[in-house]
Amino acid sequence: MSRFRQITYHATSQTVDLGAGLLWDDVYQALDPLGVTVVGGQISGVGIAGLILGGGYSRKSNQYGLSIDNAIEYELVSPDARIVCVNNMSYPDIFFGLKGGLNNFGIVTRFTMRAVPQTELLPANAFSSLRSRLSTVSITRFSINLLQAINNQLLYYNSTLGSKPGAWFQITVEPFLPTYFDNSQGGAYPHVPSSTPLLPMNIQFAWALPSDDNVFIDGIKSVTKAIRQAALADCQDVGGSKEILYPNYALEDTPLEQITRSRKPNDILSMQETETTSMETTYMETQQLHSSQKEAMKKIAEFSGEANELDIDEWLFDLNNLFSLMK
CATH class of the missing domain: 3.30.465.10 (Uridine Diphospho-n-acetylenolpyruvylglucosamine Reductase; domain 3)
Structure with missing residues (x-):
């Protein structure tokens, strides 16, 4: 192509x-x-x-x-x-x-x-290319408690995997407004106007060596699970059928139903x-x-x-x- x-x-x-x-x-x-x-x-x-x-x-x-x-x-x-x-x-x-x-x-x-x-x-x-994986958690707000949980995850993995060649950990808090679905034209990816639209969090781990693939992939899965649990503990209504993941950020083994919840x-x-x-x-x-x-x-x-x-x-x-x- x-x-x-x-x-x-x-x-x-x-x-x-x-x-x-x-x-x-x-x-x-x-x-x-x-x-x-x-x-x-x-x-x-x-x-x-x-x-x-x-x-x-x-x-x-x-x-x-x-x-x-x-x-x-x-x-x-x-x-x-x-x-x-x-x-x-x-x-x-x-x-x-x-x-x-x-x-x-x-x-x-x-x-x-x-x-x-x-x-x-x-x-x-x-900058030079690294091996990496993306993952995501959909939330409705970035509260102080959730931001603290995100920071704790970054500190933990920086201390445990930070010495690995090319190690890089990033959790991006993207500044989307509650109105950013107001221009929705519909489509297979659910994104309807709402007063509390889901915000996709971009979680990324990067590293240099193929031999480190498993440890970093396991790590990003653990981070994803921990942040999702923190959002639920923060009383955010993002569990079960309410969870819709952005496909371009989701891990490759993400089940289809987690991307197409509203259909x-x-x-x-x-x-x-x-x-x-x-x-x-x-x-x-x-x-x-x-x-x-x-x-x-x-x-x-x-x-x-x-x-x-x-x-x-x-x-x-x-x-x-x-x-x-x-x-």
Whole structure:
């Protein structure tokens, strides 16, 4: 996907077309001279596709909502190699699913995002890459008791694991306002307007050596559990079915139901299966149109630079098997 790197600003409609292979660094650098930006990522080196499809908390979220609330249209490659434009009018169910449903509904090659004003940027420093994991706890407020519990966890792990090579512990208290879901456009990731919206806490552990993987991963899981218990002890209503975790911060083994609490997980899976069945029917009808599929892949290649016949055949093979992967 790294060849999908187009950035097109439409001044009349105040929208920006973004190729799925871009990093947020590329997007901000290109849009900065134009005095506009999009509601996107906060960390250098992050790709745009995963963040948008997972929800997209941003430094602009207090003003404009999440990234998915500012996505107007998606260009999607379906399992039968069709290239379709997905918006709220053309394919409303898929449009809903792409708003927080990650990459479970096809291959997104382009995002059309709403442009918002941007003043001069002051870039942050970059540093060498480390091994790391993210985790999260959703809370309703940062009370003194909860902040003290967070500080105690940081002090403990700094004293027990701080001497490990590259050790780094971070629990980010992000300054989101209670109104930051007021611009919600709905989607598979639950985020409805509320007087006490859930605030995602970004918990991150980093380290240098593969041999330390288990001890740091176990550590971040213990921290997550301790902070969740502290929030419950603080009388915050975030337990059981009220707990909704932000997928882009959640650990990779997080159960689906902890991300889609306000919709039954079976509803999300059923929606995916319904759309997959529809695409499968079209796919079966076009199995004998291999040349047409290859033509579709050539159209994709036009966006992604030069591609030889072998490249196209490989991409076609991947798409022909996407249906089975989606199941």
